[in-house]
Amino acid sequence: MPVEKLRLEELFQLQSGQQLIQSEIPIFLAEIFRVLGDSTRIKIILALLSEEKCVYHLADAVGMSQSAVSHQLRVLKSARLVKARREGKNIVYSLDDGHIEGLVGQGLEHVAHNI
Amino acid sequence: MPVEKLRLEELFQLQSGQQLIQSEIPIFLAEIFRVLGDSTRIKIILALLSEEKCVYHLADAVGMSQSAVSHQLRVLKSARLVKARREGKNIVYSLDDGHIEGLVGQGLEHVAHNI
DNA sequence: TTTACATATGAACGATTGCTCATATGTTCA
DNA sequence: TGAACATATGAGCAATCGTTCATATGTAAA
Numbered sequence: 001m002p003v004e005k006l007r008l009e010e011l012f013q014l015q016s017g018q019q020l021i022q023s024e025i026p027i028f029l030a031e032i033f034r035v036l037g038d039s040t041r042i043k044i045i046l047a048l049l050s051e052e053k054c055v056y057h058l059a060d061a062v063g064m065s066q067s068a069v070s071h072q073l074r075v076l077k078s079a080r081l082v083k084a085r086r087e088g089k090n091i092v093y094s095l096d097d098g099h100i101e102g103l104v105g106q107g108l109e110h111v112a113h114n115i
Numbered sequence: 116m117p118v119e120k121l122r123l124e125e126l127f128q129l130q131s132g133q134q135l136i137q138s139e140i141p142i143f144l145a146e147i148f149r150v151l152g153d154s155t156r157i158k159i160i161l162a163l164l165s166e167e168k169c170v171y172h173l174a175d176a177v178g179m180s181q182s183a184v185s186h187q188l189r190v191l192k193s194a195r196l197v198k199a200r201r202e203g204k205n206i207v208y209s210l211d212d213g214h215i216e217g218l219v220g221q222g223l224e225h226v227a228h229n230i
Numbered sequence: 231t232t233t234a235c236a237t238a239t240g241a242a243c244g245a246t247t248g249c250t251c252a253t254a255t256g257t258t259c260a
Numbered sequence: 261t262g263a264a265c266a267t268a269t270g271a272g273c274a275a276t277c278g279t280t281c282a283t284a285t286g287t288a289a290a
Contacts, residue, residue, distance in 0.1 A: 017165050021158050021176060028226045029219070030154040037149030038278075042141045050132050055237060061136060068279060070238055080229055089236050089287050099225040104144070106221045110214040111143045114195055153248075170267060183249060185268055190248095204257050204266050 035079040036103065040064055041072050045095065045104060048082065052094035150194040151218065155179055156187050160210065160219060163197065167209035 020026070036042060043062040047053060053061065059069040073093060076082045083096045095101070135141070151157060158177035162168060168176065174184040188208060191197040198211045210216070 017161050018176065021161050022178075025223070025226060026154050026157045026161060028229075029222045030152055030157045032222055032225055033148045033157070034152030037145055037152040039141050039145040040278080042145045042148070043136050046132050046136050046141060056235095061133065063137075065280075066237070067239085067281080071278075074238080086287090091237065097228065099221065099228055103218070103221045103225060106214065106218045107144045107147055108140070110147055110212075110218060111140060113212065113214055114143075155248080180250075181267070182251080182269085186248075189268080201257085206267060 032079060032081075032103075035075060035081060036107070038072070040068065041076055042104075044069065044072060044076060044093075045081065045100060048093060048095050049101065049104070052092050054087070054090035054092050056090070058093065147194060147196075147218075150190060150196060151222070153187070155183065156191055157219075159184065159187060159191060159208075160196065160215060163208060163210050164216065164219070167207050169202070169205035169207050171205070173208065 036045070040062060043064075044058055047058055047061040055066060055070055055073065058073070059066045062069060064072075073082065073084070077084060077093075080096050081100055082093050084091050084093050086092075151160070155177060158179075159173055162173055162176040170181060170185055170188065173188070174181045177184060179187075188197065188199070192199060192208075195211050196215055197208050199206050199208050201207075
């Protein structure tokens with residue numbers, strides 16, 4: 001299936017959803033959610049909502065070791081959820097694009113709804 | 116932290132995000148994303164976007180065994196993503212609330228953005 | 231160039247995951 | 261009640277995951 005050709009508003013209307021399900025889209029979709037599905041990684045993202053941070057400050061913010069945070073940053077970076085830039089001795093991480101806030105926001109709505 | 120007292124629009128504005136990160140919210144958030152982070156479960160959800168379905172039809176739609184689908188339906192149900200009702204010999208599953216479409220929609224936007 | 235700092239990375243591990251297979255439970259109809 | 265169908269569930273297993281520990285890499289300042 002030519003994923004590039006899909007317009008978002010069409011996705012929900014594919015006949016019986018079968019084409020969508022058999023495309024690669026569910027794989028990509030599951031992948032992004034899988035990456036968001038760990039509390040250390042979510043905390044990193046939440047910490048980056050307000051402002052960019054270096055690894056040391058992220059580790060402090062989420063209460064995990066530098067190594068653990070660094071490993072998870074790599075996961076987040078390869079999923080294009082965060083981006084990095086060097087600033088002197090530090091490497092400063094920030095959210096990669098605005099969709100992430102949307103995703104987290106929707107997640108929060110579901111959480112709020114189920115409390 | 117009194118989660119129930121949080122208004123959604125306040126969440127992003129908590130001082131430096133620290134309160135949010137130290138609350139139980141990241142745990143809940145990661146949990147919902149973790150459940151969405153498997154392609155079989157995402158396919159099930161996509162299959163239910165258009166209409167409710169029984170287990171047999173779901174298994175067919177997602178191309179997995181009845182047992183595998185049943186196991187995953189239990190995960191989806193305990194995360195309150197789907198609900199079930201008996202209809203004769205069958206058990207018919209449907210999405211539990213409207214937020215799920217919002218979540219999937221946001222996920223699709225991210226996917227579309229990164230293709 | 232040496233030292234100290236900041237980050238990344240590889241190996242190893244215990245824990246969790248998602249599937250299959252076999253079987254149990256529940257429902258309908260003869 | 262018994263047979264056939266629909267779904268759920270438990271055990272078992274291979275694969276994946278997230279952490280720690282030790283160490284490598286990269287940068288800045290002395």
